[in-house]
Amino acid sequence: MRYRHRIWLLALLLCLQAGSLRAADDSFRVVATIKPIHSLLSGLMKDVGKPVLLMKGTQSPFDFQPDKDTQRQLQQADLVFWVGPELEKPLQSTISKLPEHVRVVELLADQDLKILPSRSNPKQRNPFFWMDDRNAIILLDVLTDALIEADPGRSHIYSRNRLRMLKPLKRIDREYEYGYRGLQSGTGAEYFDSLYYFEQAYALKIAGHVATTPWDPVDAGELLKLRSKMVEFQANCLFLDRGMPAKNVDLLTAGLDLSTGTLDPLGLDLPSGEDLYLKLMRHSTDVIKQCLRANMDEAARARAEADAADMPDTDGIGGRFMLTDQLGRLVTEQDLLGHWSLVYFGYTHCPDVCPTSLSTMTQALKLLGPKATVIQPYFITIDPARDKAPTLREYVKYFDPRLIGLTGSPEMIQRLADEFHVRFEKGEVDPDDPGQYAMNHSAGLFLMAPDGRFVTKFAYGISARTLAGKLEEYVR
Numbered sequence: 001m002r003y004r005h006r007i008w009l010l011a012l013l014l015c016l017q018a019g020s021l022r023a024a025d026d027s028f029r030v031v032a033t034i035k036p037i038h039s040l041l042s043g044l045m046k047d048v049g050k051p052v053l054l055m056k057g058t059q060s061p062f063d064f065q066p067d068k069d070t071q072r073q074l075q076q077a078d079l080v081f082w083v084g085p086e087l088e089k090p091l092q093s094t095i096s097k098l099p100e101h102v103r104v105v106e107l108l109a110d111q112d113l114k115i116l117p118s119r120s121n122p123k124q125r126n127p128f129f130w131m132d133d134r135n136a137i138i139l140l141d142v143l144t145d146a147l148i149e150a151d152p153g154r155s156h157i158y159s160r161n162r163l164r165m166l167k168p169l170k171r172i173d174r175e176y177e178y179g180y181r182g183l184q185s186g187t188g189a190e191y192f193d194s195l196y197y198f199e200q201a202y203a204l205k206i207a208g209h210v211a212t213t214p215w216d217p218v219d220a221g222e223l224l225k226l227r228s229k230m231v232e233f234q235a236n237c238l239f240l241d242r243g244m245p246a247k248n249v250d251l252l253t254a255g256l257d258l259s260t261g262t263l264d265p266l267g268l269d270l271p272s273g274e275d276l277y278l279k280l281m282r283h284s285t286d287v288i289k290q291c292l293r294a295n296m297d298e299a300a301r302a303r304a305e306a307d308a309a310d311m312p313d314t315d316g317i318g319g320r321f322m323l324t325d326q327l328g329r330l331v332t333e334q335d336l337l338g339h340w341s342l343v344y345f346g347y348t349h350c351p352d353v354c355p356t357s358l359s360t361m362t363q364a365l366k367l368l369g370p371k372a373t374v375i376q377p378y379f380i381t382i383d384p385a386r387d388k389a390p391t392l393r394e395y396v397k398y399f400d401p402r403l404i405g406l407t408g409s410p411e412m413i414q415r416l417a418d419e420f421h422v423r424f425e426k427g428e429v430d431p432d433d434p435g436q437y438a439m440n441h442s443a444g445l446f447l448m449a450p451d452g453r454f455v456t457k458f459a460y461g462i463s464a465r466t467l468a469g470k471l472e473e474y475v476r
Helices: 002-028 035-044 066-073 089-096 133-150 152-179 196-204 220-232 277-291 294-309 353-374 389-396 410-419 462-476
Strands: 030-032 079-082 103-106 188-192 207-213 237-241 259-263 322-325 331-333 339-344 374-381 402-408 424-426 438-440 444-446 454-458
Touching: 030 035, 035 079, 035 133, 035 152, 035 277, 035 462, 079 089, 079 133, 103 133, 103 259, 133 196, 133 402, 188 220, 188 424, 207 220, 237 277, 259 277, 322 389, 322 410, 331 438, 339 353, 339 462, 374 389, 389 402, 438 444, 444 462, 454 462
Parallel strands: 030 079, 079 103, 188 207, 188 237, 237 259, 339 374, 374 402
Antiparallel strands: 322 331, 322 402, 339 444, 424 438, 444 454
C-alpha cells in the first residue's frame, strides 16, 4: 500500500508540475498590433504559444478604435509590439498609459531597422518598413532578441524558430535582388507611399505620391501635382492600398491610359498566421508586375529560379581565383587563408547599395575594436571595365583602411561570382554616353573562415551593431 501511495503521490506531483508549466506558458502574453508583425511573431513563438493580434480580420489602423477589450489585452501583456504613432495613431494614448510591467517595443524607433523619413512630412517616419523584405530579416532578429530577453528559459526555441524562418525570407530576397524583371517595365505612381521601402531596395520607378498615409491631409492641389508628374514621366500604373481610402482618385486617372493595382501592405485580405508575411509579399509583387504591364513570363522565370536555387548557406561557396588588388598586386584564394574574410561584390559607380553596405561593414569593424584585427575585408568589383586598379584605389580609401579592392578580367570576375552564387547583369546603356550604366547585382556580405570555408551570408540592410554582434559570435 505504501508503494502505491508513493506512485499516486508522484503522479499527482507530475500533474501539478505539468499544469504549472502550462500555466507559465499561458502567462507569457505577447501582443502585436498589425498582421505583418504578428505573422513573424507567430513563427518565432511556434511551440511556445500564440501571440495576440490586436487588429483582426480587415481592421486597419485607419478605422480601428481601441475599446475595453483592447485595453485589457494590452494591460495584461508582457510584450507589446507596435509600429508607432505614424501608423497606429488611435493607440498612442492607450499605449502611453500602460503599466510599467508591460514592455512596449516601438518598431519605428528601433535603430537596427532601416527607417525612412516620410516624404510628405520629413519630421515623421514612413511606417511601411516591412515592405522591404531585408527589413523583415532584420526584424526577425529584433523580435527574437526581445522574446529571449523577456522569456530567457525558452531562448533555444526562439533561436531554432528564427533559423527555420530565415530560409523563406532569404528566398524572396534572392528573387527580388536579381532577376526581378517585372520592375523594369514601366513607371508607376502611388496614392499613398506604401512602396517607398520597396522602391528604394529594388529600383522601382515611381513618379510620385499624394500622401504617406490617410492621416495626412490631401487637397486638390496635391492630386493635380501628382497628375502632372504622371504625365511627365509617362506613368502607366497607379497603386492604391487596401484599407487606406483614397479620395478623388478620378482627378488622377481621368483621360489617362492607366492600369490600377490595389496593394495590401497590411495583409487585410489574408488570414493571420505565420505564412501571412510571405503571402503578403508575393501578392504585392504580383500586383506591381501586373500593374506595370510587365512580361509575366520573364517574372515567373525569375521566381522559379529563386525557388530552385540552393540557399548560399551550404558548402560550395567560394573557389579558386586570380585577381589584382588596388595596388596592382596579385591576389588568389590562398590570400584568404589564415584570417577571417568579409567579401562583398559591388562596383564603384553604385549610387546607394554598395556605399551603404561598405559603410555598415566599416562601422561594424570599428565596433568590434581589437577583435577586428583578425578580419580582412574585400571589395570585389563586378564592373571590371570601369573599375581598374587606380579607380579602386581611390574608392576603397573612403572606407576602412584595411579594405582591399579586387579587379580582374571579365571572365575571372564572372567565374568568381558564380562560385559565390552572386548574380549580376549590366543595365541599359545610354547611347549618348556609353560609360554611364548601372549594374544590377546581389548585395550580400560573405563571411569566410580562416581555412577558406564559407561560414554565412549577411543580408543587405543589416545594421552595423547587429553585424558586429554576429561577427563577434564567430571570431571570439
